[in-house]
Amino acid sequence: MALSMLLVAPFFRSLLRAPRSALMSMLLVALGFPFPLRIPHSALAQGPSSLTVGRVTAVYWPGDERAARALAEMADRSGPWPAVPQASSRPIRLILADKTARFDSLTGGRVPPWSEAVAFPGANTVIVRLQGDPGRALRHELAHLALHAAVPSVPRWFDEGYAAWASGEWNRLDVLRVNWELARGKPPTLDQLNRDLEGGAGRAEAAYALAATAVQMLARIGGERGLEPIITALGRTPDMDAALRQTHRATLEQFEELWHQDLKRRYGWLSFLSSITMVWGLLAAALVVVWFWRRRRDRARREALDEGWEWPSDEAPPSA
Ligand SMILES: [Zn+2]
DSSP, X not given: OEEOGGGHHHHHHHHHHSOOOHHHHHHHHHHTOSSOOOOOGGGGXXXXXXXXXXXXXXXXXXXXXXXXXXXXXXXXXXXXXXTSOSOOSOOEEEEEESSHHHHHHHTTTOSOTTOOEEEEGGGTEEEEESSSOHHHHHHHHHHHHHHHHHOSOOOHHHHHHHHHHHTTOOOHHHHHHHHHHHHHSSOOOHXXXXXXXXXXXXHHHHHHHHHHHHHHHHHHHTGGGTTHHHHHHHHHOSOHHHHHHHHHSOOHHHHHHHHHHHHXXXXXXXXXXXXXXXXXXXXXXXXXXXXXXXXXXXXXXXXHHHTTSOOOOSSOOOOO
Protein backbone atom coordinates (compact mmCIF):
# COMPACT_ATOMS: atom_id res chain seq x y z
CA MET A 1 0.00 0.00 0.00
CA ALA A 2 1.09 3.51 -0.46
CA LEU A 3 0.89 6.90 1.03
CA SER A 4 0.67 10.16 -0.78
CA MET A 5 -0.06 13.77 0.09
CA LEU A 6 0.78 13.72 3.76
CA LEU A 7 4.25 12.44 3.00
CA VAL A 8 5.20 15.21 0.61
CA ALA A 9 6.43 17.70 3.16
CA PRO A 10 8.47 15.27 5.34
CA PHE A 11 9.99 13.74 2.21
CA PHE A 12 11.22 17.01 0.80
CA ARG A 13 12.33 18.27 4.21
CA SER A 14 14.45 15.14 4.65
CA LEU A 15 15.97 15.59 1.21
CA LEU A 16 16.85 19.18 1.95
CA ARG A 17 18.56 18.17 5.19
CA ALA A 18 20.61 15.42 3.52
CA PRO A 19 24.14 16.00 2.18
CA ARG A 20 24.30 17.57 -1.29
CA SER A 21 24.86 15.30 -4.25
CA ALA A 22 25.46 17.29 -7.38
CA LEU A 23 24.98 14.35 -9.76
CA MET A 24 21.48 13.36 -8.68
CA SER A 25 20.40 16.93 -8.14
CA MET A 26 21.39 17.83 -11.68
CA LEU A 27 19.66 14.74 -13.05
CA LEU A 28 16.37 15.42 -11.26
CA VAL A 29 16.46 19.13 -12.06
CA ALA A 30 17.04 18.19 -15.68
CA LEU A 31 13.99 15.90 -15.42
CA GLY A 32 11.91 18.88 -14.42
CA PHE A 33 11.79 19.00 -10.63
CA PRO A 34 10.76 22.52 -9.66
CA PHE A 35 13.71 23.02 -7.31
CA PRO A 36 17.11 21.42 -6.66
CA LEU A 37 16.80 18.14 -4.76
CA ARG A 38 19.56 16.81 -2.52
CA ILE A 39 19.48 13.05 -2.52
CA PRO A 40 21.15 11.21 0.37
CA HIS A 41 24.63 10.05 -0.59
CA SER A 42 23.81 6.42 0.26
CA ALA A 43 21.13 6.41 -2.45
CA LEU A 44 23.63 7.35 -5.14
CA ALA A 45 26.52 4.99 -4.58
CA GLN A 46 25.98 3.14 -7.87
CA GLY A 47 24.71 6.04 -9.97
CA PRO A 48 21.23 6.15 -11.49
CA SER A 49 20.26 6.27 -15.18
CA SER A 50 17.06 7.43 -16.82
CA LEU A 51 14.90 6.60 -19.82
CA THR A 52 11.82 8.25 -21.26
CA VAL A 53 8.65 6.65 -22.65
CA GLY A 54 6.09 9.17 -23.89
CA ARG A 55 5.44 11.58 -21.04
CA VAL A 56 7.06 9.32 -18.41
CA THR A 57 10.72 9.56 -17.39
CA ALA A 58 11.95 6.70 -15.23
CA VAL A 59 15.05 6.91 -13.03
CA TYR A 60 16.57 3.53 -12.21
CA TRP A 61 19.71 1.91 -10.87
CA PRO A 62 21.97 -0.60 -12.71
CA GLY A 63 20.23 -3.87 -13.62
CA ASP A 64 16.71 -2.45 -13.62
CA GLU A 65 16.45 -1.00 -17.13
CA ARG A 66 13.98 -3.65 -18.28
CA ALA A 67 11.71 -3.14 -15.30
CA ALA A 68 12.02 0.63 -15.72
CA ARG A 69 10.94 0.47 -19.36
CA ALA A 70 8.00 -1.83 -18.62
CA LEU A 71 6.75 0.35 -15.76
CA ALA A 72 7.27 3.56 -17.73
CA GLU A 73 5.23 2.10 -20.62
CA MET A 74 2.50 1.09 -18.20
CA ALA A 75 2.44 4.57 -16.64
CA ASP A 76 2.34 6.23 -20.06
CA ARG A 77 -0.66 4.08 -21.09
CA SER A 78 -2.49 4.56 -17.77
CA GLY A 79 -6.01 5.93 -17.63
CA PRO A 80 -8.62 6.97 -18.21
CA TRP A 81 -9.45 7.25 -14.54
CA PRO A 82 -13.02 7.39 -13.20
CA ALA A 83 -14.59 10.86 -12.96
CA VAL A 84 -11.41 12.84 -13.55
CA PRO A 85 -10.37 14.60 -16.77
CA GLN A 86 -8.51 12.48 -19.29
CA ALA A 87 -4.80 12.07 -18.62
CA SER A 88 -3.03 15.37 -18.90
CA SER A 89 0.12 15.82 -20.91
CA ARG A 90 1.98 16.81 -17.75
CA PRO A 91 5.24 14.78 -17.48
CA ILE A 92 5.35 12.00 -14.89
CA ARG A 93 8.57 11.19 -13.07
CA LEU A 94 9.03 7.66 -11.87
CA ILE A 95 11.88 6.72 -9.51
CA LEU A 96 12.47 2.99 -9.05
CA ALA A 97 14.13 1.97 -5.78
CA ASP A 98 15.89 -1.36 -6.26
CA LYS A 99 16.23 -2.13 -2.57
CA THR A 100 14.59 -1.27 0.72
CA ALA A 101 17.53 0.84 1.92
CA ARG A 102 17.32 2.98 -1.23
CA PHE A 103 13.54 3.37 -0.89
CA ASP A 104 13.92 4.38 2.76
CA SER A 105 16.72 6.78 1.86
CA LEU A 106 14.74 8.40 -0.96
CA THR A 107 11.62 8.76 1.18
CA GLY A 108 13.54 9.87 4.24
CA GLY A 109 12.47 6.71 6.08
CA ARG A 110 9.17 8.43 6.86
CA VAL A 111 6.84 5.92 5.21
CA PRO A 112 5.50 2.85 7.01
CA PRO A 113 7.61 -0.30 6.52
CA TRP A 114 4.77 -1.95 4.56
CA SER A 115 4.58 0.89 2.03
CA GLU A 116 5.46 -0.18 -1.52
CA ALA A 117 5.30 3.20 -3.25
CA VAL A 118 4.74 6.89 -2.63
CA ALA A 119 3.15 9.59 -4.81
CA PHE A 120 4.09 13.27 -4.76
CA PRO A 121 1.27 14.97 -6.66
CA GLY A 122 2.90 18.42 -6.45
CA ALA A 123 5.88 17.19 -8.49
CA ASN A 124 3.82 14.55 -10.40
CA THR A 125 6.37 12.02 -9.16
CA VAL A 126 6.08 8.44 -7.93
CA ILE A 127 8.75 6.47 -6.07
CA VAL A 128 8.21 2.70 -6.34
CA ARG A 129 10.00 -0.07 -4.48
CA LEU A 130 10.98 -2.87 -6.92
CA GLN A 131 9.63 -5.63 -4.70
CA GLY A 132 6.42 -7.61 -4.62
CA ASP A 133 4.14 -6.31 -7.38
CA PRO A 134 5.52 -2.90 -8.42
CA GLY A 135 3.02 -2.68 -11.30
CA ARG A 136 0.07 -2.86 -8.89
CA ALA A 137 1.70 -0.34 -6.54
CA LEU A 138 2.41 2.01 -9.47
CA ARG A 139 -1.23 1.84 -10.68
CA HIS A 140 -2.37 2.85 -7.20
CA GLU A 141 -0.01 5.85 -7.15
CA LEU A 142 -0.97 6.88 -10.69
CA ALA A 143 -4.61 6.99 -9.52
CA HIS A 144 -3.50 9.42 -6.78
CA LEU A 145 -1.77 11.63 -9.37
CA ALA A 146 -4.88 11.56 -11.61
CA LEU A 147 -7.17 12.50 -8.71
CA HIS A 148 -4.91 15.32 -7.55
CA ALA A 149 -4.80 16.76 -11.04
CA ALA A 150 -8.52 17.44 -10.50
CA VAL A 151 -8.66 18.29 -6.77
CA PRO A 152 -6.11 20.20 -4.69
CA SER A 153 -6.87 18.47 -1.40
CA VAL A 154 -9.21 15.72 -0.20
CA PRO A 155 -9.70 13.79 3.05
CA ARG A 156 -7.32 10.89 3.37
CA TRP A 157 -10.11 8.28 3.30
CA PHE A 158 -11.33 9.66 -0.05
CA ASP A 159 -7.78 9.85 -1.44
CA GLU A 160 -6.94 6.25 -0.56
CA GLY A 161 -10.42 4.91 -1.28
CA TYR A 162 -10.35 6.45 -4.76
CA ALA A 163 -6.84 5.11 -5.49
CA ALA A 164 -7.73 1.61 -4.25
CA TRP A 165 -10.97 1.49 -6.23
CA ALA A 166 -9.88 3.27 -9.42
CA SER A 167 -6.69 1.20 -9.74
CA GLY A 168 -8.71 -2.02 -9.58
CA GLU A 169 -7.32 -3.22 -6.26
CA TRP A 170 -10.75 -3.98 -4.81
CA ASN A 171 -11.20 -7.76 -4.84
CA ARG A 172 -12.80 -10.68 -3.04
CA LEU A 173 -10.22 -10.51 -0.27
CA ASP A 174 -11.35 -6.97 0.44
CA VAL A 175 -14.96 -8.16 0.65
CA LEU A 176 -13.81 -10.61 3.32
CA ARG A 177 -11.77 -7.92 5.10
CA VAL A 178 -14.79 -5.62 5.29
CA ASN A 179 -16.98 -8.50 6.47
CA TRP A 180 -14.44 -9.40 9.14
CA GLU A 181 -14.28 -5.78 10.32
CA LEU A 182 -18.08 -5.68 10.63
CA ALA A 183 -18.12 -9.02 12.45
CA ARG A 184 -15.66 -7.51 14.97
CA GLY A 185 -18.08 -4.72 15.84
CA LYS A 186 -19.31 -1.29 14.78
CA PRO A 187 -17.73 0.08 11.58
CA PRO A 188 -15.21 2.91 12.11
CA THR A 189 -16.06 6.56 11.62
CA LEU A 190 -14.45 8.37 8.69
CA ASP A 191 -12.13 10.14 11.16
CA GLN A 192 -11.11 6.77 12.61
CA LEU A 193 -10.53 5.53 9.08
CA ASN A 194 -8.13 8.43 8.46
CA ARG A 195 -6.15 7.39 11.54
CA ASP A 196 -6.21 3.67 10.64
CA LEU A 197 -4.81 4.42 7.17
CA GLU A 198 -1.63 5.55 8.87
CA GLY A 199 -1.56 2.66 11.33
CA GLY A 200 0.12 -0.74 11.24
CA ALA A 201 -0.18 -3.03 8.22
CA GLY A 202 -3.07 -5.04 9.70
CA ARG A 203 -5.29 -2.02 10.49
CA ALA A 204 -4.27 -0.21 7.29
CA GLU A 205 -5.28 -3.10 4.99
CA ALA A 206 -8.80 -3.16 6.39
CA ALA A 207 -8.89 0.66 6.34
CA TYR A 208 -8.01 0.74 2.61
CA ALA A 209 -10.81 -1.74 1.90
CA LEU A 210 -13.31 0.27 3.98
CA ALA A 211 -12.22 3.55 2.35
CA ALA A 212 -12.87 1.95 -1.06
CA THR A 213 -16.43 1.05 0.04
CA ALA A 214 -17.10 4.67 1.06
CA VAL A 215 -15.92 5.92 -2.34
CA GLN A 216 -17.95 3.25 -4.14
CA MET A 217 -21.02 4.39 -2.23
CA LEU A 218 -20.43 8.00 -3.30
CA ALA A 219 -20.19 6.74 -6.88
CA ARG A 220 -23.57 4.97 -6.50
CA ILE A 221 -25.17 8.09 -5.01
CA GLY A 222 -23.90 10.02 -8.04
CA GLY A 223 -25.99 7.76 -10.30
CA GLU A 224 -24.98 7.88 -13.94
CA ARG A 225 -22.46 10.62 -13.23
CA GLY A 226 -20.76 8.52 -10.55
CA LEU A 227 -18.04 10.43 -8.70
CA GLU A 228 -18.00 13.29 -11.16
CA PRO A 229 -20.28 15.67 -9.15
CA ILE A 230 -18.38 15.23 -5.87
CA ILE A 231 -14.95 15.50 -7.52
CA THR A 232 -16.05 18.65 -9.35
CA ALA A 233 -17.24 20.11 -6.03
CA LEU A 234 -13.98 19.09 -4.31
CA GLY A 235 -12.15 20.91 -7.06
CA ARG A 236 -13.79 24.09 -5.71
CA THR A 237 -13.51 23.36 -1.99
CA PRO A 238 -11.38 20.96 0.06
CA ASP A 239 -14.21 20.75 2.63
CA MET A 240 -15.93 17.38 2.13
CA ASP A 241 -18.96 18.48 4.19
CA ALA A 242 -19.48 21.52 1.95
CA ALA A 243 -18.92 19.44 -1.19
CA LEU A 244 -21.51 16.87 -0.07
CA ARG A 245 -24.06 19.60 0.72
CA GLN A 246 -23.55 21.14 -2.71
CA THR A 247 -23.80 17.91 -4.66
CA HIS A 248 -25.96 15.46 -2.71
CA ARG A 249 -27.71 17.72 -0.18
CA ALA A 250 -26.29 15.69 2.71
CA THR A 251 -23.90 16.54 5.51
CA LEU A 252 -20.75 14.53 6.10
CA GLU A 253 -22.38 13.12 9.23
CA GLN A 254 -25.43 11.99 7.25
CA PHE A 255 -23.21 10.41 4.62
CA GLU A 256 -21.28 8.55 7.31
CA GLU A 257 -24.54 7.16 8.73
CA LEU A 258 -25.73 6.09 5.25
CA TRP A 259 -22.36 4.47 4.61
CA HIS A 260 -22.57 2.48 7.85
CA GLN A 261 -26.06 1.27 6.94
CA ASP A 262 -24.89 0.36 3.45
CA LEU A 263 -21.90 -1.55 4.86
CA LYS A 264 -24.11 -3.66 7.11
CA ARG A 265 -26.52 -4.36 4.26
CA ARG A 266 -23.87 -5.30 1.70
CA TYR A 267 -21.11 -6.82 3.78
CA GLY A 268 -22.77 -7.92 7.00
CA TRP A 269 -23.24 -11.55 5.94
CA LEU A 270 -20.26 -12.77 7.98
CA SER A 271 -21.77 -11.14 11.08
CA PHE A 272 -25.08 -12.79 10.22
CA LEU A 273 -23.36 -16.10 9.59
CA SER A 274 -21.43 -15.90 12.85
CA SER A 275 -24.61 -15.09 14.77
CA ILE A 276 -26.33 -18.12 13.19
CA THR A 277 -23.28 -20.23 14.00
CA MET A 278 -23.45 -19.03 17.59
CA VAL A 279 -27.15 -19.96 17.88
CA TRP A 280 -26.45 -23.47 16.58
CA GLY A 281 -23.43 -23.73 18.87
CA LEU A 282 -25.50 -22.81 21.93
CA LEU A 283 -28.22 -25.27 20.90
CA ALA A 284 -25.64 -28.07 20.50
CA ALA A 285 -24.16 -27.26 23.93
CA ALA A 286 -27.65 -27.36 25.50
CA LEU A 287 -28.35 -30.77 23.91
CA VAL A 288 -25.07 -32.16 25.26
CA VAL A 289 -25.96 -30.93 28.79
CA VAL A 290 -29.42 -32.55 28.57
CA TRP A 291 -27.91 -35.80 27.27
CA PHE A 292 -25.46 -35.99 30.23
CA TRP A 293 -28.22 -35.19 32.72
CA ARG A 294 -30.46 -37.95 31.31
CA ARG A 295 -27.57 -40.41 31.37
CA ARG A 296 -26.81 -39.70 35.02
CA ARG A 297 -30.49 -39.99 36.01
CA ASP A 298 -30.90 -43.30 34.15
CA ARG A 299 -27.78 -44.68 35.85
CA ALA A 300 -29.18 -43.71 39.30
CA ARG A 301 -32.48 -45.41 38.44
CA ARG A 302 -30.72 -48.62 37.37
CA GLU A 303 -28.66 -48.67 40.57
CA ALA A 304 -31.83 -48.19 42.68
CA LEU A 305 -33.53 -51.11 40.93
CA ASP A 306 -30.48 -53.28 41.56
CA GLU A 307 -30.90 -52.60 45.32
CA GLY A 308 -34.45 -54.04 45.17
CA TRP A 309 -36.78 -51.08 45.42
CA GLU A 310 -38.67 -49.29 42.76
CA TRP A 311 -37.75 -45.77 41.63
CA PRO A 312 -40.80 -43.44 41.58
CA SER A 313 -42.16 -43.15 38.05
CA ASP A 314 -41.96 -39.86 36.13
CA GLU A 315 -45.35 -40.53 34.71
CA ALA A 316 -48.43 -39.12 36.38
CA PRO A 317 -50.89 -41.79 37.73
CA PRO A 318 -53.83 -42.52 35.44
CA SER A 319 -56.80 -40.37 36.22
CA ALA A 320 -60.13 -41.91 36.94
ZN1 LIG B 1 -2.40 5.44 -1.62
